Amino acid sequence: MNIELRLLKSFQMVADHLNFRRAAEELNLTQPALSRQIQQLEEEIGKPLFDRDKRSVKLTHAGRFLYGRVAELLNDVEALVKETREAANGERGALALGYTESAMASFLPSLLRSLRQRLPKVLLQLKQEHSEQLAREVSLQRLDAAIISLVGNVHGITSTPIATEAMGIVLPDNHPLTVKKEISLLSLAKENFILFPYQVNPGLFSNIMSSCQNAGFVPKIIEEAQSRILAVNMVAAGLGVTFLSENLAYYCGQGTVFKPLKNPKPLMQYYLVEPANGENPCVVELKKILKL
Amino acid sequence: MNIELRLLKSFQMVADHLNFRRAAEELNLTQPALSRQIQQLEEEIGKPLFDRDKRSVKLTHAGRFLYGRVAELLNDVEALVKETREAANGERGALALGYTESAMASFLPSLLRSLRQRLPKVLLQLKQEHSEQLAREVSLQRLDAAIISLVGNVHGITSTPIATEAMGIVLPDNHPLTVKKEISLLSLAKENFILFPYQVNPGLFSNIMSSCQNAGFVPKIIEEAQSRILAVNMVAAGLGVTFLSENLAYYCGQGTVFKPLKNPKPLMQYYLVEPANGENPCVVELKKILKL
DNA sequence: ATTCATTGATGCATTAAATTTATCACAAAA
DNA sequence: TTTTGTGATAAATTTAATGCATCAATGAAT
Numbered sequence: 148m149n150i151e152l153r154l155l156k157s158f159q160m161v162a163d164h165l166n167f168r169r170a171a172e173e174l175n176l177t178q179p180a181l182s183r184q185i186q187q188l189e190e191e192i193g194k195p196l197f198d199r200d201k202r203s204v205k206l207t208h209a210g211r212f213l214y215g216r217v218a219e220l221l222n223d224v225e226a227l228v229k230e231t232r233e234a235a236n237g238e239r240g241a242l243a244l245g246y247t248e249s250a251m252a253s254f255l256p257s258l259l260r261s262l263r264q265r266l267p268k269v270l271l272q273l274k275q276e277h278s279e280q281l282a283r284e285v286s287l288q289r290l291d292a293a294i295i296s297l298v299g300n301v302h303g304i305t306s307t308p309i310a311t312e313a314m315g316i317v318l319p320d321n322h323p324l325t326v327k328k329e330i331s332l333l334s335l336a337k338e339n340f341i342l343f344p345y346q347v348n349p350g351l352f353s354n355i356m357s358s359c360q361n362a363g364f365v366p367k368i369i370e371e372a373q374s375r376i377l378a379v380n381m382v383a384a385g386l387g388v389t390f391l392s393e394n395l396a397y398y399c400g401q402g403t404v405f406k407p408l409k410n411p412k413p414l415m416q417y418y419l420v421e422p423a424n425g426e427n428p429c430v431v432e433l434k435k436i437l438k439l
Numbered sequence: 440m441n442i443e444l445r446l447l448k449s450f451q452m453v454a455d456h457l458n459f460r461r462a463a464e465e466l467n468l469t470q471p472a473l474s475r476q477i478q479q480l481e482e483e484i485g486k487p488l489f490d491r492d493k494r495s496v497k498l499t500h501a502g503r504f505l506y507g508r509v510a511e512l513l514n515d516v517e518a519l520v521k522e523t524r525e526a527a528n529g530e531r532g533a534l535a536l537g538y539t540e541s542a543m544a545s546f547l548p549s550l551l552r553s554l555r556q557r558l559p560k561v562l563l564q565l566k567q568e569h570s571e572q573l574a575r576e577v578s579l580q581r582l583d584a585a586i587i588s589l590v591g592n593v594h595g596i597t598s599t600p601i602a603t604e605a606m607g608i609v610l611p612d613n614h615p616l617t618v619k620k621e622i623s624l625l626s627l628a629k630e631n632f633i634l635f636p637y638q639v640n641p642g643l644f645s646n647i648m649s650s651c652q653n654a655g656f657v658p659k660i661i662e663e664a665q666s667r668i669l670a671v672n673m674v675a676a677g678l679g680v681t682f683l684s685e686n687l688a689y690y691c692g693q694g695t696v697f698k699p700l701k702n703p704k705p706l707m708q709y710y711l712v713e714p715a716n717g718e719n720p721c722v723v724e725l726k727k728i729l730k731l
Numbered sequence: 732a733t734t735c736a737t738t739g740a741t742g743c744a745t746t747a748a749a750t751t752t753a754t755c756a757c758a759a760a761a
Numbered sequence: 762t763t764t765t766g767t768g769a770t771a772a773a774t775t776t777a778a779t780g781c782a783t784c785a786a787t788g789a790a791t
Binding site for chain 2: 150151152153191192193194195198207208209212213216217220223224227228230231232234235236237239240426427428429
Binding site: 468469471472475476492493494 | 778779780781785786787788
């Protein structure tokens with residue numbers, strides 16, 4: 148079997164016009180060339196597709212059958228090519244994207260919204276995990292990319308900083324420091340701190356610890372809260388104070404007050420990590436949205 | 440867009456092997472030719488489909504996408520060609536076939552059985568009508584063929600005799616002639632005849648009338664029965680006698696006896712009619728079954 | 732380290748294929 | 762009858778695809 152799409156397209160055109168000359172003209176061919184093509188197609192089929200009785204061209208039974216189906220087939224081919232182009236451009240396909248809870252709590256929702264808008268045909272496969280686990284999965288190419296807040300020494304990945312969030316402090320509303328506009332780290336030296344467990348966000352945890360050490364004290368951690376809301380509630384209950392990134396200040400409700408910190412202050416750094424040899428074009432588009 | 444199936448087949452082969460030389464060998468091509476084909480395909484898509492990193496060939500994102508779909512497409516093409524061949528051979532498609540009640544009462548069921556067996560993919564569109572109407576519909580190409588028992592002077596159709604059925608006579612079982620083995624037409628000259636209406640089967644009606652006239656009498660028709668069964672029942676009731684083709688003798692039940700006629704006797708002739716320029720290959724197959 | 736084998740890409744010549752040109756035979760219309 | 766329009770055909774030409782020889786790059790074997 149050696150049928151080429153060119154033959155099928157020509158067949159369709161002849162069947163549309165039932166006239167070789169006009170069909171040839173529309174195909175930008177000469178009539179003899181078109182005749183040859185149809186002959187070739189008929190030879191492959193084994194039987195005539197047209198009845199040419201010296202004055203008119205009509206479809207045979209087999210020709211009618213083929214005509215009824217060829218349009219769909221040609222459509223399929225065109226669609227396949229178009230969709231492959233889209234896949235090459237990252238407009239189509241799947242994007243397995245990892246993210247941390249903290250990313251989802253801050254800028255990720257709006258990022259995902261942009262992504263959906265820009266790449267509506269891309270299937271998003273999201274996975275929430277801790278930074279370290281995400282980095283590992285990216286290196287194994289189980290994920291096409293991930294947004295994490297720690298860059299460890301995982302091999303086979305490249306990472307790019309994408310966002311920095313300054314940390315502030317959440318105080319109980321009866322705390323004396325609430326009168327201040329900004330608070331220095333050192334003034335918190337004697338406070339009881341409520342923090343998240345180390346493994347939830349090792350990057351931020353280390354950053355906070357070293358910031359405090361640079362300020363001249365070691366924070367007294369009295370409690371580990373599993374979530375930000377819980378930590379804030381603990382502050383409201385008067386158990387201590389907790390760090391919270393500035394753009395999440397609205398978490399603070401009754402009984403607590405959010406205050407920015409003076410520089411130098413702990414920073415939460417987000418990174419986009421991807422496989423070193425990664426080539427999912429959806430990631431390229433994602434980076435465009437992130438203006439990288 | 441100028442993609443040919445050859446390119447897609449080559450792409451598939453390379454993707455199967457992830458090795459240009461082996462793929463080329465299997466395609467009966469040289470490796471450079473295959474490289475060129477893939478380059479051409481990649482140019483049409485606009486992006487690479489393979490990652491050739493000097494020692495291994497891997498599919499890109501777009502390549503994987505295409506690979507996942509190209510098999511189905513190539514299958515569709517092959518199926519379309521195969522089915523078109525079948526359509527050309529009459530093994531596929533539709534056959535609009537007309538028939539008379541009397542044909543259905545005799546040989547048509549077994550013929551249809553053979554047809555279904557031989558052309559299982561052909562959609563049979565059956566229509567029962569009187570012979571004259573069928574001939575008209577065939578001439579209008581509303582039917583691909585019809586089995587009738589009269590050939591009038593309808594233009595644009597060709598007809599071929601396909602079966603002859605000798606007529607016998609159905610007598611009430613108390614009739615004196617039942618002692619005979621065969622009955623001559625003339626001996627029925629004084630009988631009351633039950634016949635079907637002229638328009639139900641004009642061919643047979645005329646045939647019977649002229650046979651009787653040749654035998655030397657004009658049959659006295661006392662009743663017109665709408666169906667064979669009804670006619671036989673009327674015979675059983677003693678109203679008269681009726682003609683019945685020999686292969687339908689089993690219709691005669693209690694109170695009636697079937698007797699063959701001596702020659703010359705009325706004959707029922709069946710014809711296959713088709714459009715003069717008809718080219719439905721299913722009809723060709725039908726004629727093969729009929730050994731024409 | 733060096734050689735060797737294997738990979739896909741490239742330049743050029745060759746072959747194969749498709750197309751154009753010019754023409755024919757036929758049929759319907761003027 | 763002539764003209765016009767149809768598709769088919771033969772030969773020439775152009776175009777495209779392929780084969781051949783070779784290269785550079787890589788990894789394995791020595």
